[in-house]
Amino acid sequence: MKCPKCQSVDSKVIESRDVANGESTRRRRECDSCAARFTTYERVERPNLIVVKKDNVREVFNRDKILCGIERASEKTSISAPQREDMVARIERKLYDLGKPEVRAGEIGEMVMEELIGADEVAYVRFASVYRQFTSIKSFEDGLDALKARKKN
Secondary structure (H helix, E strand, O other), X not given: OOOOOOOOOOEEEEEEEEEOOOOEEEEEEEEOOXXXXXXXXXXXXXXXXXXEOOOOOEEEOOHHHHHHHHHHXXXXXXXXXXXXXXXXXXXXXXXXXXXXXXXXHHHHHHHHHHHHHHHOHHHHHHHHHHHOOOOOHHHHHHHHHHHHHHHHO
């Protein structure tokens, strides 16, 4: 692994830790040449998954888009960064477990909402308002009613 400071390829691992429920490994490294410390992440490489958007445009799956959406929805809530990372890891695992080369964007959105509803209601409503494209107070109320109905069950 190249040192980001001096570009030397000689470094040693100081600490390793599993993150995202064992889906990746975080490693703290120290450069043998300049003693700079840096962090690397190791994750299993999976085959490309294609996401089919509403307009049938296809693009390669990008986990960072899911993380970004969850981060925006969960701003100023009780959801921590490790919890968000775990949510993304669970969603990614579910997508690959489907065993399909292509997945519809709507399926991903539903999985995100499933994760958020269990974690924080405010984050769920924020995400749902964008994902479901609430265009009126009535549609927003309908979304809240659906949330209330789920909570009763």
